[in-house]
Amino acid sequence: MANNKQKRFLLTEDEIPTHWYNIQADMVNKPMPPLNPATKEPLKPEDLYPIFSEELSRQELNMTDAWIEIPEEVREYYKYYRSTPLVRAYGLEKALGTPAHIYFKNESVSPIGSHKINSALAQAYYCKKEGVTNITTETGAGQWGAALSYAAKVFGLEAAVYQVKISYEQKPYRRSIMQTFGAQVTPSPSMSTRAGKDILTKTPNHQGSLGTAISEAIELARTTPNCKYTLGSVLSHVTLHQTVIGLEAEKQMAMAGEYPDIVIGCFGGGSNFGGIAFPFMRHNILEGKKTRFIAAEPASCPKLTKGKFMYDFGDEAGYTPLLPMFSLGHKFAPANIHAGGLRYHGAGVIVSQLLKDNLMEAVDIKQLDTFKAGCLFAQSEGIIPAPESCHAIAATINEALKCKESGEEKVILFNLSGHGLIDMASYDQYLAGNLVNYELSDEEITQSIEKN
């Protein structure tokens, strides 16, 4: 196994992928179809046109084309920051004393500081191309909202963002970032939509959730001319765009002369996990490779490890199609953990099917363990990771420590989905000893699912 001690691996502009990888085409068991909630009929792309760009709607349900071309205009913007570096984490390996080879894909050096920009540029581009003038979305911690705000500016669109209220308050500077890019930002739930009003009258001082913010953004798109809704994760087309991460990593791992035994991503709706995992999973499906894929989710929001596979809404108000997914129920109110981007009740339909078919694994991580992992990573690699990314780091550390016990030189690759520089208030709380773990009892989970 070659190891020339090179630390970073980068691609030239002409090596940046020209196509995204659509794993749906290669899956033996396809995801079950989303259903129209009124008719219970399988969804057709046309059913999504009122809310989404038409091209994105077609990508969402495309079960046949494994490779979808990245539009020239989007690739031109990718070139400003891609490839992102693949980095060998020698510092972390040394700190752990593990024989494992740890690599991370550093999406934190994108202009807006996370992987979210990869799909934001694509979604804004398709909307612009189809004559849309206004786009709307929801955001949790604000990584997605910041990415969409910048992408909207790039393509000359107006952006309106509903930010989950608890994150709006915990991380005020992500709001400032969105505003610096020129977006309108509203804390959710708000009184500006029926969905928001319903929730606020039923539950005053509701702290918000991604499910609620999605309802508000969809309602705004439905009731505003020439306005489309965009989503930062969960949906299959978002994950499709994020496969640029894994496709680059594949080439970069080859430059390092290695191939991953384990691929790890944190898990909110599935897009950064799928983005790094699916291009490698392709080789498991088509060539029988045996790489393990681990999704790392918060113990306080354990849809993959403790949720139920069922048809459920993607949002709190029930505006979305019914999605076949692992879910905690769309009325689930997640605890106020600092990884705002992972506070979502369901998993994407692709990942849900893959998990059902044992093509991947999931682990849940407690909040204190995520920050402990984040601090160790910061001290050994110099990068302060987003609280979301800390879940992937914690899972990586667990696997690397198993290697230390067994003496195995496994190759572990994880996605550093974003930096945590806007999350320093959370680190502050952690360092001051003010953070706690939130775990759900089986009863609480059952109750939440039964509320459906």
Place this chain on the structure above:
Amino acid sequence: MANNKQKRFLLTEDEIPTHWYNIQADMVNKPMPPLNPATKEPLKPEDLYPIFSEELSRQELNMTDAWIEIPEEVREYYKYYRSTPLVRAYGLEKALGTPAHIYFKNESVSPIGSHKINSALAQAYYCKKEGVTNITTETGAGQWGAALSYAAKVFGLEAAVYQVKISYEQKPYRRSIMQTFGAQVTPSPSMSTRAGKDILTKTPNHQGSLGTAISEAIELARTTPNCKYTLGSVLSHVTLHQTVIGLEAEKQMAMAGEYPDIVIGCFGGGSNFGGIAFPFMRHNILEGKKTRFIAAEPASCPKLTKGKFMYDFGDEAGYTPLLPMFSLGHKFAPANIHAGGLRYHGAGVIVSQLLKDNLMEAVDIKQLDTFKAGCLFAQSEGIIPAPESCHAIAATINEALKCKESGEEKVILFNLSGHGLIDMASYDQYLAGNLVNYELSDEEITQSIEKN
């Protein structure tokens, strides 16, 4: 002039510079010598040993070696993030409608988010090598303190940082970053040193300045066994380490098939400016090239444009040697601008000599113009720049708009010294219309200088 529309230019690990460039060796008029304040004798390296690492002391006064080897151990750490990208700012060019070709060196993607890490790693390394266990320093906005905290961790040293109080309060999350890296952070002026006590008893509620924080850090180093002081700018050895920026940029500009007509850096103590400028200035000195070099300083702290060339102390308490430099007087109390890293009364001795000899220029920029420039850059390039870097961007925009008027296709290169993600409170204030310009009258400047 080749322009293949490539956006980013990166070097491979083996193209990263192996030597720093010491412009002092090539200067026809050498900087005047620093003086021992007691004897008024020119300083010898040995005079600095009680405070600084011995190797750094020798580098400081080295007038003969143009190339100084970067230690292997430092280069190994450089490889984790260097080369930083050279980026063609097509977005900004388009927004301005200028025929100028604008390039920026993106130091914001270093692990700690700015160029400061380049010297922090070197300084921590030399201290470690010489058996030092504790290092201390001052920091303004916190970019340097964050870099030194991480570098100390890398080489197994304890770090104590005095942060200028106004920045400690304006930017609490840089403190958190330093603490996450394991450093001790104290707001300055503090009651922990004689220098701090003197200032606080004379001026209660003093907001602090870099000059004051330097006094405190030097005092700590002097009174603590096995502890050395380190500095983030001003001194010649710091600028030396930063030349890795310009040396890379030289190769990267060649990849782009261009050579800069104008090189611009923001100016606090001179290290990021000198870092990007000196490797190109070398060709002016040795080969008669005609590149212009512009240092962009705050209108509220105009030592280059309105200060006086004189022997002055580097700190408020008068602990440092007397330095021959453009200065506003070491008792100068800068206004509370948000570019905390530029609130320093003096300029480095090299830059001061170069300015005297008309080998470079200086411009001053008003606070509101810097944020206006920063927002335009953010919206056109997706990166939110540090308030310090906004000074370089504003100067770049001024030059690019002159090109628009004249129709000249000049090549402009500036250093994006860091991102502004920890400075979002400042952007917030700007967007809310709460910021003002601070300008000094000639009387105020004269008074400050005469206080000396």
